Amino acid sequence: MLNKLALSGIKNRLRDYIVLFSGLIISSAIFYMFMALATNKSFITNNAAGSNAKIVFMFGAVLLMIITFVYVSYANSFLLSMRKRDYATFMMLGAKGSKISQLIFIETITIGITATAVGIIAGVGLTAGVGNALINMLGVSSKNFSAFYFPAIVDTLAFFMIVFLIASLVNAIKMSKKPILELLHSNQIPNRNKTKFSIQILQTIIGIGSLAVGYWAMASIKDLKLSALPIALVAIVIGSYLLFNAVVVVIINLLKRNLNFANKNLRNFTLSQINFRIHSYTMILSTVSILFALALGAITVGMGFKNEIPEIADKGVTYDVVTHSQDTQTKKLTSKLTGVKEQVTYTYKVAGNEVYFINTEFNDNPILYPKRDSRGLISDNKYEKITPKSMSKNETEYSYALIDLINGVTDYENTKINFVTKTSFSQLSGKPQTFTTFKLKDFQTNLKQAKQIQMHENKLFPKSDLYGSSKYDMYEQNMGLLGGLAFMGYFLGLAFLAMLASTLMFKILAGADYDKGRYRMLKRMGVRQSLLKNSIRSELAVLFGLPAALGIVHVLFGLQFFKILLIDPYAGIMLPFIAFIIIYLIYYLITVWLYEKIVMND
Amino acid sequence: MNAKKVVEINEVTKTYGKKNQKQYQALKGVSFEVESGEFVGIMGASGSGKTTLLNILSTLDKPTSGSVKINGNDVTELKGNQLADFRSSEIGFIFQDFNLLESLTARENIALPLSLQNVSPKEIAPKVESIAKTLGIESILDSYPTEVSGGQKQRIAAARALVHNPSVLFGDEPTGALDSQSATELLDTMRKLNEQQQVSILLVTHDPYSASYAKRILFIKDGQIGTELTRGDKSQQDFYQEILVELGTFQD
Known part of the structure; x- marks a missing residue:
């Protein structure tokens, strides 16, 4: 009976589940793809600078794990937001808390296992496609590279199982602890920002200050040596967080005070929506801005390495x-x-x-x-x-x-x-x-x-x-070394981008259910459809745009870091930026489309 | 008194369900009129079709046949943006569940219909202040809906519904979620608005006490208008008794 209930829950909201499902499939596919490379020692040592590459890949794997974990927990809260009412109804009908917990557990795990399994299959395909495309593009040796790599499958399965196990436990505990009424109404209550203006100003100053420290640390890598990395990381994380927590709120409030601006159409509503969200979004927005920077940085640096292969050869030998x-x-x-x-x-x-x-x-x-x-x-x-x-x-x-x-x-x-x-x-x-x-x-x-x-x-x-002394030999040696680094840059960049954009997407979609009522109300009041859509688009544009903008600034300063490795880290910067923004834009458009479907559909 | 008609509905029917499926007729030819400055109550039990009627009146739903005119405009012929604009300029709503936007302060909620019509901020401020004064909510204008009581919420909703001077105010069980004191206060305010400012009100309710504030009551049952009661010179207490008696016989 319980299984039947759980499965029928999935059947009833197939469309929402398809969104959730495809997101999870993408994340496990990417995870597999990365693992297929990162854990394939012979491929790495064959291509890049040996032990260095291993460190970079390990670092990448840890980052990927963190973001996957964040991603799965957001996907889960999306799942929970969809099912909350159903669960509350079951409880009202007299289902015991333990039964509900069991139900949630079964549901979450079922979705997790299925998505991971499909994701791994998709990942094998993706690895074959994307991996080979990158290998061809960069001219890296494809020896030892295989799309189907058993240890990676084991790693992916194990990791996702653990993540889903944790997620379903958290979901189950969350549901069984909360009173029914609160479940039905949670998230609808806005947390009015009661922070004093002076404290917000202080936060703003500290935020910008720590960003400055972070950027300075990256630019001074030559003096600070290895300690530049942790200083920059901590300072930038703190800076981004405070920036979103205070600066954006201050700006919105200033805009709202400008009545000529705010009292037009739905602007006041849109601003309030953003304001209302920013607080619960501070964490994710700062995370996204940093991941955005990492992803974009990885691709830019990867491209930089690739572009410098001929340049280094050119500048290394006099005669062609x-x-x-x-x-x-x-x-x-x-x-x-x-x-x-x-x-x-x-x-x-x-x-x-x-x-x-x-x-x-x-x-x-x-x-x-x-x-x-x-x-x-x-x-x-x-x-x-x-x-x-x-x-x-x-x-x-x-x-x-x-x-x-x-x-x-x-x-x-x-x-x-x-x-x-x-x-x-x-x-x-x-x-x-x-x-x-x-x-x-x-x-x-x-x-x-x-x-x-x-x-x-x-x-x-x-x-x-x-x-070994001709220009061609030089070129080939660099290709092996820098090409491997470039490959990693592209790969990490794409993986991060896909994950972070979908994390943001899920966070937004998880809230969409609660926004339904607001839009219905506005429609009743006689707000034009076009105005509603405009409001949704601008709100989401701000939520997507802010971390992207900050991320880009992070990258521009962060590239200073690579001055020790690259001749000119800023050369050819436009191409990765544009490519990146286009992919990011596609995610934005998909989110808008899905969000509109959820809130306007009645 | 000017006998302009703000609401004219003629032989309105509403059928749910597709042609070859099982159909259900919620409204079976309803006709009535509301004159400018009237306070009309529509009473009926659950399933009588009163919600369907209100949805059609408020242009949220379309009738299967018949015509609905509000302030002389046939709303059944309006579509898309025209319909939205009509709704935002001619109609005010108050719902049982307030329907306030909780991310906006009371002031911002009330100003919203004016912002939608792109009224300049200079004109908005005094209008909001004046309607807030009428409804006695000046002191809570900068609070958020979650920070005020149910009665206050409904007053904010009423202020929002009236700030743009609509032709008619529709109330869908506006006292449904209020305690008796707040309900009485709201109804008193509505009566005051009706008597002093000639606001046309159409109130849908199943509560005889709320209905007794109206000057005329239409009873709806199984999709048709049955009896009609007029208060005339009767005291509210007498009218209330009359409604109760009518309800007693009407239910049979």
Whole structure:
């Protein structure tokens, strides 16, 4: 009988349950997707900087667990808000508290298990799709990556079971402790904000102050070292909380006092709705703003890493392509290079520890020696020219640079570079060899050709000392390292975004049931449908917009943090921001749609 | 006295249920008129069709056939925004459960109908003050609905219903959730509004005491108007007795 009651409860409100259900499915699918990567040690170590990656993934997993937990508890309160009246009716009919608790328990667990199971199946599909798309996009090695990963399934199931167990216990206790009448009317009573204005102002000042401290800590990572992270985290959490608790309320009250603004259409009602909500929303809004920042930050940094792969390669090596003693195949391959700015061939002979170059070749086209900054990157195309005359200026470094370019010399220290005239060069014993340098307009577009040339060079000189010094090699190494980081950034970012937006969505939808009466009342009073919709849209826009705006500010300051890792963390910032806002907007629109369906439907 | 008609309803029927399903006729041809400045009560037991009638009068529901004119406008022909605008300008409501917006203060609740018509804030303030004075709620204007008593809530609701000078005030069991003293106070106020400010009132109730405040009472039973009582020069006490007697015979 009890099971039947519980199941019929689900049947009766199928639409609302579909919302709840799809949300839970999404969250468990994302959780699985993340776990499939995070717990797959061979995939991580294969791709990113070993132990560092593990820490990042662990950190990500903990964050994901926290947000999943918050998410499930909101989803649960949504569930409870839907069923409250039914439960109260059962109680009025004489059902015992323990029976009701049992009922809630069965219902919550049933929903939890089903959603998790479906979510894992969806997660396998999602992992295959999204994971592979990201892998292709970033050119990360897909070795060891598999959509179906058994330990991840176990982890996901176990985690969700625990979360749902806790949630259903909390639900059951909540229901059985409260008097029936309170259950029927809870949440309808507004908590009038009785905080004194002066205290609110104080909160505002402290809030903005701690945000400033947090932002400063992130910008001063070089001085503060590792302690910057906890300082920033604590200060920003406190700052966000106080900001929502006080600043928004102060602003709304100021708006309400401006009667010319407030006394138009439903504005006063909309403002009050927001005011009414803000208090119970302070927690979730500050959480969302921080998660928003983390998600957006992860994606921005991920993109930053990806964008800097060619830049780091570009700034690490002077010449885009260098070939040695070209054969017909090399010539064929180099002819395919596009946008060649400069192509110079140098001739040399190696005799023991002596290397000979022709001085006219160097006078005509000096080899460029880059000036490097503290990170070993070439700073702003600043080069010194290596010519027979300038050689004495920095003999050791210059000769190392030249030895890097030629084939067949491994002893850097004892090799001597000589510049001779063309005639004396031809009289020297030994076979003349050549190397050809290419400077290209855009290395990135020539990636395929560069790879082919590199492979051919490796074939021509299998035991050479050239390996690892070309731009292409540099590019490939960075791809493995930074690509892995970028992959993680995207992944974490998307996962957080999906979760946080749906958390907010559920928090709002959970309250929708109580708002029904208000909108019905306004409709009766003769409020136009369009005005009602406007009011709903602006209210939700504020609830969605505020944490997003604060989140964006968090990110803008937070990127300071990555100055130690990235050349310019702010480069190409628009793309992730726009993509992120579009996804977030879609969540907003879905929430508006669902909310309108709930409150306007009668 | 100007005998303008604020409510004219003619042969109104309302049938629930679709054609090929089991149908139920809630109203079976109801006709009556309310003149400007009248205080009319509609009495009937549960299931008599009085709620359906009020819903149709207040344009929340549409009749299956017949016409409903309020202040000369046929409301059955209004749709969407026109209907909403008509409701917000011509009709005032008071419900049993107050229907106040608890996120707004009393003042804001009362001002809402004016804000909806985009009346300037300068004009809103004195209008709210004056109606609040009439209803004796000046002192609680800045309180929230949850902070005042039931009687006060209903006065706030009445102020909200009247602040924009509607053609007619509809009351749906407005005293239903009030204690007897608050109920009497509210009814006295309604009578005062009717007598001194010529507010047209249509009160739907099943409570004979509330109904005895009206000048004319229509009895509705099984979807039809049966008897009609007029108070005339009778004292309220006598009229009350007459209602009780009528109810006694009417129920049979």
